[in-house]
Amino acid sequence: MSVLRRVGLALFAPVLAVVVAVVISSAVMAALQVDPFRVFAVMVDFGDTPSQQVTAIVVVLNRAVPLFLAGLAVAIAFRMGLFNIGVEGQYRLATVLAAGVGAAVALPGPLHVLLIVVVAMAVAAIWAGIVAVLKVTRGVSEVISSIMLNVIALGIASFLLTGPLRGSPEGASIISTAEIPESGWVPSLNGVFGVLGLADPPRQLYGFLVVALVVGAVIAVLLNRTRFGFDLRAAGLSPSAASASGVDSRAMVVKTMLLSGAVAGLIGMPDLLGSTHAYTTDFTSGLGFLGIAVALLGRNKPIGIALGALLFAFLDRALVPLQIQDFPASVVTIIQGTIVLAVVVANEVARRVARRSAERGSGPAAAVAGDGSTGPGQAAGGAGEGTGAGVSRTTGAGQRTDERQETGA
Amino acid sequence: MKVAALVLAASTALSACASDEAGSGGGGGGSEGGSDELRIGLAFDTGGRGDRSFNDAAVAGLEAAREEHGGEFQDLSPNADASNRADLLTQLADEGYDPIIAVGFAYGEVIGDVVEQYPDTTFAIIDSSAAEVGADNLTGLLFAEEQGSFLAGVAAALKSETAHVGFVGGVESPLIQKFEAGYVAGAQAVNPQITIDRQYISPAGDFTGFNAPDRGLLVAQGMYEAGADIVYHAAGGSGLGVFQAAAAAGGRAIGVDSDQFQTVDDPALQAVIMTSMLKRVDNAVSAFIDSYVDGSVEGGSDIVYDLEAEGVGLSTSGGQIDDIQDQIDDYRQQIVDGEIEVPTTP
Numbered sequence: 001m002s003v004l005r006r007v008g009l010a011l012f013a014p015v016l017a018v019v020v021a022v023v024i025s026s027a028v029m030a031a032l033q034v035d036p037f038r039v040f041a042v043m044v045d046f047g048d049t050p051s052q053q054v055t056a057i058v059v060v061l062n063r064a065v066p067l068f069l070a071g072l073a074v075a076i077a078f079r080m081g082l083f084n085i086g087v088e089g090q091y092r093l094a095t096v097l098a099a100g101v102g103a104a105v106a107l108p109g110p111l112h113v114l115l116i117v118v119v120a121m122a123v124a125a126i127w128a129g130i131v132a133v134l135k136v137t138r139g140v141s142e143v144i145s146s147i148m149l150n151v152i153a154l155g156i157a158s159f160l161l162t163g164p165l166r167g168s169p170e171g172a173s174i175i176s177t178a179e180i181p182e183s184g185w186v187p188s189l190n191g192v193f194g195v196l197g198l199a200d201p202p203r204q205l206y207g208f209l210v211v212a213l214v215v216g217a218v219i220a221v222l223l224n225r226t227r228f229g230f231d232l233r234a235a236g237l238s239p240s241a242a243s244a245s246g247v248d249s250r251a252m253v254v255k256t257m258l259l260s261g262a263v264a265g266l267i268g269m270p271d272l273l274g275s276t277h278a279y280t281t282d283f284t285s286g287l288g289f290l291g292i293a294v295a296l297l298g299r300n301k302p303i304g305i306a307l308g309a310l311l312f313a314f315l316d317r318a319l320v321p322l323q324i325q326d327f328p329a330s331v332v333t334i335i336q337g338t339i340v341l342a343v344v345v346a347n348e349v350a351r352r353v354a355r356r357s358a359e360r361g362s363g364p365a366a367a368v369a370g371d372g373s374t375g376p377g378q379a380a381g382g383a384g385e386g387t388g389a390g391v392s393r394t395t396g397a398g399q400r401t402d403e404r405q406e407t408g409a
Numbered sequence: 410m411k412v413a414a415l416v417l418a419a420s421t422a423l424s425a426c427a428s429d430e431a432g433s434g435g436g437g438g439g440s441e442g443g444s445d446e447l448r449i450g451l452a453f454d455t456g457g458r459g460d461r462s463f464n465d466a467a468v469a470g471l472e473a474a475r476e477e478h479g480g481e482f483q484d485l486s487p488n489a490d491a492s493n494r495a496d497l498l499t500q501l502a503d504e505g506y507d508p509i510i511a512v513g514f515a516y517g518e519v520i521g522d523v524v525e526q527y528p529d530t531t532f533a534i535i536d537s538s539a540a541e542v543g544a545d546n547l548t549g550l551l552f553a554e555e556q557g558s559f560l561a562g563v564a565a566a567l568k569s570e571t572a573h574v575g576f577v578g579g580v581e582s583p584l585i586q587k588f589e590a591g592y593v594a595g596a597q598a599v600n601p602q603i604t605i606d607r608q609y610i611s612p613a614g615d616f617t618g619f620n621a622p623d624r625g626l627l628v629a630q631g632m633y634e635a636g637a638d639i640v641y642h643a644a645g646g647s648g649l650g651v652f653q654a655a656a657a658a659g660g661r662a663i664g665v666d667s668d669q670f671q672t673v674d675d676p677a678l679q680a681v682i683m684t685s686m687l688k689r690v691d692n693a694v695s696a697f698i699d700s701y702v703d704g705s706v707e708g709g710s711d712i713v714y715d716l717e718a719e720g721v722g723l724s725t726s727g728g729q730i731d732d733i734q735d736q737i738d739d740y741r742q743q744i745v746d747g748e749i750e751v752p753t754t755p
Binding site: 158320329 | 515581753
């Protein structure tokens, strides 16, 4: 009973948010003379042939991986009560430098990839570290400094791309760094489709998906099962109480921002190592900002962030088929916007429900409220179980695909 | 439970009002091959349809082609960060659209894989070279922007009373640098002593500069205050800010891509648009579809629309450059004859 209640309470907020978002966006669509049922039907239609369906799944997963990492980077800081808006600049700067280093060296396969990833993590961590140092030494708000550093990072990235790291010929319409040699590529996971008996899609499933899952699991354990994670969450909930119990909150700010930045450095890696193999003027931008929405949607928990990233990726994929069916693409933007809004409202509602149930003297309330900087903080047990569920759910997606294909054929 | 019932009731009621509309709109897809009807796919650059410039010019070309040959067309816009460009092209190909036209050089990065994946579909890409890709089913539609911009520079230098003109670029990319190079060469051809302020709104890789009228206004304002009286913009949607700055400073401006004298609604802004450097994307698109219908698409090569092919040029709406038309025509002829070689990089 207690477990059921706990799961129920944990799912309450996100489900409420999605339901509210669906209702609001349906109302907006209806007001725009668009049939919401047809829109949702188009969104879940992944195509007619097995190849198209698998391609659609690959598109969603490939989009979800960077979104998940971005959400994770934002959430780590959020858990400590820090608002790292600088993820955008951190990953852009990290990716261009990692691309430059990756193209400049030649190493055997795994080492080459490792070097690129380590460079990216280090650059982004240092960039985020500037924010932390400014905060603990001069008291500069991390919101202000990270926004400012975004602008500077984009400027430096652009300078590096057009200057020292430029690898594209003069006059080419897209400026890019030199291509990373093949030893620095992460192979795709398309072999998995063969094992599962699915059609091999023309699109490559990012091998970095595995890395993202591992990172998600490590972060979940780190936050929920270690002394460091406890200190981090405690400092986020009440800095004064934390320092009274012996947590050095200034050191925690620096450590948290370094960790958040290191994860932010990974955001560009799926695209860089899996498909583009160079940083270009067209490299996907804005992921750092989307990460804020994804972290909010996932209530700062790795499993929630994974689901939030999948939802955003799923909505994003729907843009194209909706346009083909002559529905306005803005429908997707409306849904994404209302979901974020609804999540904020639902989180607040869930927090009140949890508090009321805690006041009545039942323990599990903490599982709901322990995610952010607002609720009480003993969520270690509940969220730890959540991580396990995350792994099994992701593998479950493959099975679902299988069923769909059978019904399709 | 109560909530669920409410949701259901609300959405059924609402969708009942909307069902007529959706029924007619949703029937487009599905039919594949079979008929001989022309089905053209168009994938837009960021900004999408309704930018009153580049993308809309492509639509104008499609409309013209459809009037002539019949058939239907489907246009798609990318998502906010344009990470789904490849998906737009593959979806169009999957739906059986042929030919498919990718609008904008940004597609150059992804189109190579797509044309390989759909060898039986004919593709064209605007502003990017197909020669590099080397696939038979891809044609590049290129423009000699530097030649048209040269004439814009000539017009600016002839009309400037302060011997001081300006150039506002949207994003410091190689494509926009072609505009800058031609403009500078043209202005200096008329008056070697002329002062030319050049500034870009955003650096390479940051595409916000094409859609930031407020920053376009600031940059142009600075130029007018420094003494420039004519500013040429190659900044897409940010150009509106340049026109506003011109109107406020009592200066004049030169538009880009389409005849902006016609597309700007505000008469106060119309008055400051001396001319526009036309990039006839519409002509290129309709000519490509013509040749597709004729079966004369060669593929694997580029078609360059220059001054000689009327692919670029200056607009005359508003009549502000009528008095210098002879001199402009003179320069135009020299470029066409090869007497003047216009640089493509600043």
